Amino acid sequence: MNDNKKSFFMGVIFGMVVLFVINSFITNANLLYKRFILREMTTNQKISQIQDIVDTYYVNEYDKELMEETMYKGMIASLKDPYSYYMSEEELNLFLQDTEGNYVGIGIMVNLTEDEKILINKVFEGSPAQEIGLKVGDKIIKVKDKEVNLENYQSLVSDIKGEEGSKVKLTISREKENKTFDVDVTRRSLDVPTVEYKILEDNIGYISISQFDRVTYDQFKIAFDDLKNSNGLIIDLRNNPGGLLTTVNKITDMLVPEGTITYIEDKYGNRDYHKSDANAYNKPLTILVNKDSASASEVLSGAVKDFGVGKLVGETTYGKGVVQNMYTLPDNSGVKITMAKYYTPSGVCIQGTGIEPDYKVTNPLDNSRDLQLEKAIEVIKNWK
Structure with a gap:
């Protein structure tokens, strides 16, 4: 290598070293400016300083683990989303037990x-x-x-x-x-028995679903098969707060023809379609709903209404058109967070609006009569 080339490469290396030193100086100067002039702190620095103040000055005993748990809960609570929350290991275990039925x-x-x-x-x-x-x-x-x-x-x-x-x-x-x-x-x-069923007047089948747990599909299938010779079917979703999307999709698939039951869309526009096969219920069908029929209940109700295979009777549903997912952390605690919106087959997100019934009926406050059920029976009898 001649002297000119050697000088050139030495100059490049020297320039890179100088540039690195300058960048490091600017970065450190910027951090010092933020820390001591603007008095900015990182999250960890602030948590550590608050902890030091409590440890040094707080006069009473306190539960450090509770303090940490409360901090984690507060992070998710700040979203002001009633469906998103942090769970400790114990709370997560109870939650998972609940969905098992x-x-x-x-x-x-x-x-x-x-x-x-x-x-x-x-x-x-x-x-x-x-x-x-x-x-x-x-x-x-x-x-x-x-x-x-x-x-x-x-x-x-x-x-x-x-x-x-x-x-x-x-x-x-x-x-x-x-x-x-x-x-x-x-x-x-x-x-928890999530499904109850019986035969009503004029050989009309009645199935009540209280929530959509892992056990619900098997319970529903038993009821559905036992009522296959009935003249029609009433599915009661009143006061049903929802549950597992996988469960309600399997039940809805038994009722509606081939097509989209629902699809969910995340913050990036990615869509996940849930489909039904060609088998469908081919007798008169009504779905009972009220203002507390929510989430998975609205998936079933929306699909039945959009496919036109049944009629909704009762009150406008709750209006929960969002989907949550559970994320388990390494210490076995967890975060359940709203991660997508779901849409009915016609492409409507019912978040905050709910689903309007085909027949609006309100029961008396004293529950002296079940006018909604009476109307559902009438619709089945007069089916055309």
Whole structure:
């Protein structure tokens, strides 16, 4: 290599070293400026400093693990999405048990009300809740003396479950009787029957689905097969808060012809289509819905309505057109987060609007008659 080439390469190397030094200086100067002039801090620096202040000055004992758990819950709660939340390892285990169709609890189904309370929309036969006198329509306003709100709703629902034989204190508001009272309910191991069925007048089949768990499809199939010789079918989804998308898709596939049951779309525009085969129910079909029919219930209702294979009777549904996924963290805690919107076969996202029934019917407040069921029977009888 001649001297000119050697000088050239040495110059390039020297220039790169100088550039690296300058960049490092600028970067460090920028960090120092932000840290000491603007007083900016990284998230970890701020958490560490707050922890130091608590450890150094806080006068009482405190639960450090609870502090950390609360911080994680707060991160997701800041989204102000009632369907997204952080779960500790214990809460995650209880949640997974619940979707399996068996759990330790008091035997109720609930949802969040507009005034941020826990509404009881079903009390299971023979459950501790029924034995102690809890009723559909009761609102749980406190769990273990903690007031219910949007941020703690999911954690308090988890707190209602627990160890078999243990008790949980609930504060109940029974608005129809204008009274508030406390109850202590003993938790028990429960197998949740998510499907009930029977034959009504004029040989009309009736199937009630309380939620869509892993066990629900098998339970529904038994009911569906037993009622195959009926003159028509009523599927009752009133007060059904939803459940597993995989389960409701399999049930809907039994009812509608070939096509799209639903599709979900994520924040990047990616779509996942859920299809049905050509087999379909070919007798009169009505679906009972109300304002607490949500999520997976609306998938089934929307598909039946869009395919035109049945009629919806009752009230406008809840309007939950979003899908959540569970992400388990390495320490076995988890985050359930809204990750997509779902659409009916006609391409409508019902988030916040719900699905309008073909026949709007409201039951009396005293539940003296089930006008919605009566209308569903009438529709089946007069089917054309």
